[in-house]
Amino acid sequence: MKSFNKDPTAPIEPKENNEKTASENDQPVNSQATGKVVYLTFDDGPTSVTKNILDTLSQFNAKATFFMLEPAMRDFPDVVNKIIEDGHAVGMHGVTHDKNQFYDSEQSALEEMITAQETLQEITGVHSNLIRTPYGSIPYLTETYREVLDSNGFHLWDWNVDSSDWSLSDDQYVDSVVEQIEYLSSAGVTSIILMHDQAETANHLSILLTYLSENGFQTKKIDENTKPYNFNCYDRCHSLNP
Numbered sequence: 678m679k680s681f682n683k684d685p686t687a688p689i690e691p692k693e694n695n696e697k698t699a700s701e702n703d704q705p706v707n708s709q710a711t712g713k714v715v716y717l718t719f720d721d722g723p724t725s726v727t728k729n730i731l732d733t734l735s736q737f738n739a740k741a742t743f744f745m746l747e748p749a750m751r752d753f754p755d756v757v758n759k760i761i762e763d764g765h766a767v768g769m770h771g772v773t774h775d776k777n778q779f780y781d782s783e784q785s786a787l788e789e790m791i792t793a794q795e796t797l798q799e800i801t802g803v804h805s806n807l808i809r810t811p812y813g814s815i816p817y818l819t820e821t822y823r824e825v826l827d828s829n830g831f832h833l834w835d836w837n838v839d840s841s842d843w844s845l846s847d848d849q850y851v852d853s854v855v856e857q858i859e860y861l862s863s864a865g866v867t868s869i870i871l872m873h874d875q876a877e878t879a880n881h882l883s884i885l886l887t888y889l890s891e892n893g894f895q896t897k898k899i900d901e902n903t904k905p906y907n908f909n910c911y912d913r914c915h916s917l918n919p
């Protein structure tokens with residue numbers, strides 16, 4: 678595990694035992710209001726490297742949310758089950774990941790999410806309503822699309838921290854994420870971090886998690902009762918900290 682020590686004089690806490698102390702558990706109260714909660718999200722999986730991501734998350738007792746593609750779930754059913762066994766949240770990211778096909782009509786978008794939802798349930802027995810649409814909701818997901826997904830019970834999640842892990846090399850995405858988290862945190866805003874289920878991201882995830890741990894951030898998974906964060910606030914959507 679690489680360590681993340683920007684300040685070599687900073688005290689280093691032992692990381693071997695990630696059990697939270699009772700006092701930490703007793704005071705979760707509203708760390709969300711102070712921006713000390715982050716949501717880690719991984720799109721486009723599962724893949725052959727998801728298990729590495731899960732191992733790293735587990736080392737840090739971190740929780741995440743995986744927005745998965747339907748064909749990938751079929752390819753790696755054991756991994757989908759492992760994600761759930763490890764206590765992470767699962768949601769759907771559609772079937773084709775092709776903007777022309779997914780956004781062809783309200784019906785095509787809805788059908789992709791329902792297909793993915795059914796496959797998830799078939800593999801794991803878990804019914805999820807959490808979705809993230811391919812490339813995020815803007816600009817393709819117009820109001821009528823939102824209404825259709827909403828009326829079918831789906832909870833749409835965008836992000837407010839883009840790791841750019843698909844374009845940055847090595848561990849550069851970590852620096853980018855840290856910079857954005859610090860900015861949002863200073864404004865009291867909870868970070869929802871977009872990452873991808875891929876090797877480069879997995880290889881450097883421990884650096885990000887070390888930073889979060891050493892700076893008092895708590896990772897949370899998205900649950901069905903969390904108010905969704907959307908890029909654009911139409912009348913039904915809410916930012917986490919308006």
Ligand SMILES: [Zn+2]
Nearest residue numbers: 720721811812
């Ligand atoms: Zn994607």
